[in-house]
Amino acid sequence: MPTVLLTIAYDGTNYSGWQVQPNGRAVQQVVEEAFEQLLGERVQVRSSGRTDAGVHARAMAASFSTTRNLPLRAFVEGANRFLPADIAIQNACIVPEGFKPITMAHAKQYRYTIINSSVRSPLDRLYSWQVREPLDLVAMEEAAGRFVGSHNFAAFRASNCVAKTTVRRIDSVRISRQGSRITIDVTGGGFLKNMVRVMVGTLVDIGKGRFTPSDIDRLLQEGDRKEAGSTAPACGLCLIQVVYPDLDNQE
Secondary structure, three states: OOEEEEEEEEOHHHOOEOOOOOOOOOHHHHHHHHHHHHHOOOOOOEEOOOOEOOOEEEEEEEEEEOOOOOOHHHHHHHHHOOOOOOEEEEEEEEEOOOOOHHHHOOEEEEEEEEEEOOOOOHHHOOOOEEEOOOOOHHHHHHHHHOOOEEEEOHHHOOOOOOOOOOEEEEEEEEEEEEOOEEEEEEEEOOOOOOHHHHHHHHHHHHHOOOOOOOHHHHHHHHOOHHHOOOOOOHHHEEEEEEEOOOOOOOO
């Protein structure tokens, strides 16, 4: 019974997030329904993690097992025939039986996009956060470096996060600007619920002068969510890639 690892891109605007849930249509549900139509059997697609409602993905990693032996091309092109325009399978490869996308991932990269302008951008509105006030990128970059390493990120998670441990490893936080567009790339071993969005919201508050870069150290030490910055809107966040060092299908 082959196990297939998929790379999936989706626009999360019209979905309640990746994971199947009682209320709202989830990306996972739509993908599983497409493969049921293609394969003639029900499959459970297990992902490398969850994305919240409104969050996008360029390369979500997810796997499933099937009794059908199809060419890899068929898993891509065949499933895409049954998927809506805002979800598409990008790639498929065979992985060992028992492969677990969430535990075997070495790192994940998220990108957050900000439009820093007093004039709104209609074409970017579903994929970015418009911040009208000028931002101090020097202060934001100094603060971003303080996230790197293994820390207690209790202050940077949703209030309803149920993770057993709040220690996470951050490999890099890179900020770049082109015109009014600011991108914040966060790469790490794993993330708490809303963690990247709270990190971004806090960095923006630092850019506005509401916090100083050294406040990051205090927040990591004290772990009080009420003391951290705002939660950035979901629409600006995109999962860019999931890294599996032992596989050769990664970007």
